[in-house]
Amino acid sequence: MLFGYIPERAATDDLLRRTRDGSGGVVEFTGEMGSGKSALLDDAAEKAADMRVLRAEGCRSEARYPYALLGLLLNPLAGQVSELPDEQGSQLHRVLWGGERDTVDRLRVCHAVLALLGAAARERPLVCLVDDLHWADRESVEVLSFVARRAGTQPIAWFTSERESLFANSGHTSTAGTRMPLRGLDECEATRMLKTRVPDLVPSVRQRVVAEARGIPAALCDISHALTPTQRAGSINPFTLYDGTPSSPTSAHAEFHERFGGLPESTVLLALTVAACDSDDLSPVRAATYDLGCRDEDLDHAERSGLLEVGASTVRFAHPLWRLVMYCNATAVQRQAVHTALSESDTPHAARIWHAAAASYENDAVAAGLAEAALHTPHEKAYAAYDRAAAHATERGRRARYYMAAADSAVEAGLFDEAARLADAAAAVDLPAQRLRVAKVRAAVDGERGTAAEGPNPRIVTLLDEPLRLREAEDHVTHCRDSGAGRRLPYALLALGIALLGEDEYARAREVFREGLELCEETGRPNCAVLLKSHLAWCAACEGDEALSSVLAQECRAHVERHHGPAVAPGVVLWAHARADMGRARYRGALGQLTALWGSEGVPRSAGVAADLVESAVRSARSGLAERPFKWLTELNSGQSAQMVAFSSYDGLVARCQALLSEGEEARRWYEEAAMIFEKHGHRVEWARCELLYGEWLRRSRRRREARKHLHAAEAVFTECGAQGWLWRVRSELAVCAGKRGGRPSRSGLTEQEANVVRLAAHGRTNPQIAEELFLSPRTVANHLYRAFPKLGVTSRDQLGALRPDEACY
Known part of the structure; x- marks a missing residue:
């Protein structure tokens, strides 16, 4: 891959274009040692793959042999020398392969080379690349100068590289040529x-x-x-x-x-x-x-x-x-x-x-x-x-202290591989006083690399679900900015973004994650970047941007697979996919993602994942899969001690899951209790999700007026918080609630249930997905569509998307 040299590469493209059109020219790349001259010739050769390419390079040890470079360049055309007029062919053969160079007429040699190259160019445009011309023999340089000067009349492109312009020194400078002194790469390139x-x-x-x-x-x-x-x-x-x-x-x-x-x-x-x-x-x-x-x-x-x-x-x-x-x-x-x-x-x-x-x-x-x-x-x-x-x-002792000071500074500078090396060096001295500091550095390194400790730690699991206090997170970011701790800042921004998610401020969280990503790219922090990217994917899923969430998730997985990055990142990505599926009522897809996340190694379990897993399992009519995460969640909630800081909505999550697993009036009581807990602690999105589930339960209990009240409340909160990922499901449920009572046919002749099935099919849902959403069997869904198609004047589900809502009356 060639970096920079935009004007030089443009000159290459221009000359090759003109050569393809029937006229040639010369481009000379001049510059000091290592300035990229040979790389530019390689670039020209690659771009001239459809032409015939001749290439040679000057050699310091052969500079004393007349016509040595010319022989290397023309060697691929040796079989065509016999096609030249006798005198030209004889002159050229004696010079290049016969060894009789003292008696030749150099002008005739020049004309013979020009004729040979012209004959080859008539078959296919020709590109001649001559590298390190400053080390070539004088005779070859003079002949090549003569021939290149006349390149404009034939489809022959000349590219040369040299320390000095030897064409100019030989007195044969081509007015058609382009001399390009190389100035090197700028700092950015x-x-x-x-x-x-x-x-x-x-x-x-x-x-x-x-x-x-x-x-x-x-x-x-x-x-x-x-x-x-x-x-x-x-x-x-x-x-x-x-x-x-x-x-x-x-x-x-x-x-x-x-x-x-x-x-x-x-x-x-x-x-x-x-x-x-x-x-x-x-x-x-x-x-x-x-x-x-x-x-x-x-x-x-x-x-x-x-x-x-x-x-x-x-x-x-x-x-x-x-x-x-x-x-x-x-x-x-x-x-x-x-x-x-x-x-x-x-x-x-x-x-x-x-x-x-x-x-x-x-x-x-x-x-x-x-x-x-x-x-x-x-x-x-x-x-x-x-x-x-x-x-x-x-x-x-002094050596161990210096190693530990070096390790601490390396952590502060974000040089975690070096911090690990230095901590190992300090540990090798094996002083008891340094063991705690060694453990601290290794923990910081493990945090950067994403290496999870063996065995679950209840305290850590609890803290994963506890939204950081927003003010503390903001203060930490401010401290990092003011104290010049730039290497710590991306992690401070990650913590702030998570705190904002806990406060349902998705737009602010997104901007914070993006700022952290930019810093990671500038300072070379790939593991921190993948953590930020995974949370940005989660945020995008909640905001309803499935395309962005999918792209970010793919980048995270690719990084972790290639570089063994933080094991937590793929878990966050799986959760993001599950949230996107849940917002679109794709419960079976969400169940697959969450089941994989629940069983993955190196990713601590969290209450939020457990609650989502219970909901997806129940909605997929596989309540048996909800038992283990629900049991884990209730044990975690009831087993908290004074030394553990509780997530203030644990009771709400447990109540919501209990409602999903209950029936009748018991389910109603649990939904209302969960909503009360979430409202008390100010968790607006979780409260709105509870209202959505309660509204769905009321609608399926044929209590549509009550259902609309809760669904509209949920819609307002989701819109206010920017949680667009849940709006599709709310509005779909409201559309079902707006249907006519008693199954009477609409203007198009569809019954209420037929209209609901058609609406979901028009949005691309499969029969099993529709059955899952409407609590029907796939066979019943197929029967509804079979009866609806003639009423709508269509013959396949592909035609449903072209119907206007008033035509289908859904």
Whole structure:
């Protein structure tokens, strides 16, 4: 996948389009090493799949052989050389394959190549890709310049890549050509590339790599891959990016050694000092290198060789990869000398401490200095400082304390994998005083990863159903914003969103979840994101947006399957699907979702799920499946102790479930008691759901006037709260209540029950679903439709949707 380079890719598309239309041209990509030239040629080759593609690349070791590159490019056309006129074919054969190059007429060779390519292009448009032209032999460059200049008259597209414009240097610049100097990727595109190519980089390290690479794609990849897993996870020296990086070959090693391998030792030490110092400031480099025996002549030498770029008060490497190669290829003794010199130079205190750490191994004074520096830095940098302090500490207790401080900072920074590693390191020291802190960090890590503890915890189960106090949740979000605890903020927003759901404020909850999702994407928090996304899916289901809920649910499941994310998220998604099904009276579908959720491992059971499971089981005429969740719910409610904080509507849930499982006047009493409990505690949506169920029960008891009163009350609350997911069911029930009494036929001749069946069938419901909703058998539903079709003048249920309500009178 190619990132950025929009103008260059547009030029490629334009030239290929013109070539398909019968005229060609030239596009030259020029830029420094690793700037993406070869990738743009690959892009052109991929887009030219319907054309004939010839490709060759210059080779430094073959630059002294005349016509070497030309032979590679034209080799696929060797069989067509014999079709050229005798003189042209003979000239070309001697140059490319006969070895007689000294006596040939170069102009005739140019015309012969032009004729050969023209003949090939008449069969099919031709695309010629020449990579690394700066390493090609001079003779090939001159011939290709001659031929490319005339590309506009034939369907031949030329794409070349080079460090400098050799076509211009050869004196054969084509006026039809397009020269495109590559400026590298901007910060946004570079970040997007790293997120895709090196996904394990934490945001802070990614920002460092982007700044270091200066937009050069090869540097972005090579620098990232040179870092150790611990460094990629965030534990980096803030003043020397490559401190601790092992020597590893990159795409730049060979060229670096060829260009700079002969530099004097003093010049190498000066350049290594620049590599070890993150700042572009020349002053600390001069101070440190003077003690190493380097002089101004070494700085001049490094600048003239093309290794460094020197300003009035600044210095940096001419190419970002030179810094990587310079630091990684230095010996341990050289690096130690440079860091020691920097630690004794006139630099900020924190920088001196880190350079002292890079120059030494076990050293308690350095460890104490790093720990002190950590106190005054953000958590992301503090964790790295404590981690490095632990590596320098000689005493076991102090080492364990540093590891735990590093783990705590890593948790605060949201670096949970690193927090787990550091907690394990602290546990390995096995000090009793640290065990509680280790357990606390591991609990935080398990919370982020979604790993559930074995065995149900009644206290946790209870708290799952207790709406957080809205004010406390809002205060926590405000604290996270004001204190700069940005890594905690997504979880604070998750808690606030759940609290808002508990207060039936769906619109506000949705916005809070979305803000949390944006933060997770910016800061690289995939597990927290999937938790937010699953609750957003639940919120969408309650709001009646099944399409959005389904998309979010699919994304959650895909993440958990690929990355073993939080086990709770799929459970919330199942519940969201069940809520959507219940709102549309698809009780059997809801029953399947809730049964799967009830039996899934790693997902704690909750009272809300239990109550929904009872309702779906009863409405699906499978009351036996309601027994276990109802028993669990009643035991949970009656078994609460003073140490447990009760969900204030547990009694209401139990009463509502009892009503569903009862008949006659007993059911009525339970419905009224449940409604009273929900109204007392201000749970509006749960109260409206109770009114809906009570209205359905009254309608089926042929008490339509009373049913309409409760159904209209439920409709008003659902509308006010934005709980659109329940409105379809309420309004369907009201439509049934509006039917005529006594089963008398309507204007279309339909009886009341026939009209109800037709109405549901017109909305796409199947016979079993209609039977489930109207408490009929599927056979009775089929009989009603059989009698209704002739009255309506239709022959199939597909035609029902085209009828107006007044035509069907439902």
